[in-house]
Amino acid sequence: MRTKPWAAVAAALPLAVACVAGPPAAASTDGVKPPTVPAGTTASWLVFDRKAGRFVATRNAHRKFRSASVVKILIAIDYLDKRKSVPAADARLLKVMLRSSDDGAATTFWNRGGKGAIVQRMARKLGLSDTVPPPASKPGFWGYTSLSAYDIVRTYRYLLDTAAPGVRETILGHLRNSTPCGTDGFDQYFGIPRAVPKPWAVKQGWSGFGDVAPTKCGTGASANPVPLRAPGADLSISGVASRATGSGVPDYGRPVLHTTGLLGKDDRFIMALLTAHPVGGTWSSSVKRITMLTQGLYRSVLNSL
Numbered sequence: 627m628r629t630k631p632w633a634a635v636a637a638a639l640p641l642a643v644a645c646v647a648g649p650p651a652a653a654s655t656d657g658v659k660p661p662t663v664p665a666g667t668t669a670s671w672l673v674f675d676r677k678a679g680r681f682v683a684t685r686n687a688h689r690k691f692r693s694a695s696v697v698k699i700l701i702a703i704d705y706l707d708k709r710k711s712v713p714a715a716d717a718r719l720l721k722v723m724l725r726s727s728d729d730g731a732a733t734t735f736w737n738r739g740g741k742g743a744i745v746q747r748m749a750r751k752l753g754l755s756d757t758v759p760p761p762a763s764k765p766g767f768w769g770y771t772s773l774s775a776y777d778i779v780r781t782y783r784y785l786l787d788t789a790a791p792g793v794r795e796t797i798l799g800h801l802r803n804s805t806p807c808g809t810d811g812f813d814q815y816f817g818i819p820r821a822v823p824k825p826w827a828v829k830q831g832w833s834g835f836g837d838v839a840p841t842k843c844g845t846g847a848s849a850n851p852v853p854l855r856a857p858g859a860d861l862s863i864s865g866v867a868s869r870a871t872g873s874g875v876p877d878y879g880r881p882v883l884h885t886t887g888l889l890g891k892d893d894r895f896i897m898a899l900l901t902a903h904p905v906g907g908t909w910s911s912s913v914k915r916i917t918m919l920t921q922g923l924y925r926s927v928l929n930s931l
Contacts, residue, residue: 660685661922664915666904672775673927674896682927690756690876691900693771694831695727696884699781699797700748701735706793724800727808727830736768745771752784761874769833770875778886778898786893801827801887811839816913817885817899821921827888834881840909877902883916899923
């Protein structure tokens with residue numbers, strides 16, 4: 627496998643993501659009405675227009691959510707930024723972790739990188755204000771990392787504007803080829819992939835819906851009926867509302883769904899939409915809610931231009 631000298635290039639590049647101020651406190655869509663959040667659902671979002679150089683939609687952008695699989699982007703950046711070359715075996719793990727949200731691959735990198743130390747390094751390097759590692763009592767649970775819509779947008783801006791070319795091309799190349807099915811059998815084409823026309827690059831997150839996919843995802847050879855997740859996943863919290871207080875994990879006991887990524891020609895928009903759903907909420911109803919919100923948010927952004 628051909629390798630690339632990424633680390634030295636990354637060190638020489640400025641942190642371009644620091645050049646734009648934080649998002650406004652309320653929605654900013656130039657008078658266009660943002661989507662209505664369904665009762666019982668908690669939602670935060672942020673959309674950055676790279677062409678205009680400004681935030682064009684925001685709601686509670688600094689509210690913390692548990693990351694679920696969105697933290698895999700930080701795991702990948704941390705791994706790649708430290709290496710001049712990538713062994714073929716690790717390249718395969720990165721591919722399945724980013725394209726198909728494989729939990730086993732994430733746990734391998736998480737353990738190798740020092741677990742929560744990965745999150746601490748990335749928060750310092752990227753200037754993430756709301757991102758913290760899992761609680762000390764759950765060091766192996768990468769899905770318990772806390773983050774915000776603001777920090778996710780900042781992470782994508784780092785990849786686009788500051789990261790070494792090899793880091794950027796590897797990570798975003800995989801996200802542009804996100805598979806319909808996660809390796810755990812869940813359909814990860816909700817939110818952006820369902821509501822926004824291509825081109826896009828996405829990293830999705832979900833947790834708290836049980837350890838078996840509700841329906842078989844895909845057909846034939848592309849199906850992924852595997853029901854088990856790796857130790858880093860946080861499926862054990864499904865429906866455990868009574869344990870939420872004092873857990874140190876945002877929305878502990880509530881299912882969460884997140885859709886994040888780059889939208890449009892030349893990656894014009896960066897979108898992060900994070901949601902927590904009612905205790906005991908079903909996969910199908912939660913997916914419908916976040917896809918509806920994504921569609922409404924995307925329309926409001928386009929109408930504001």
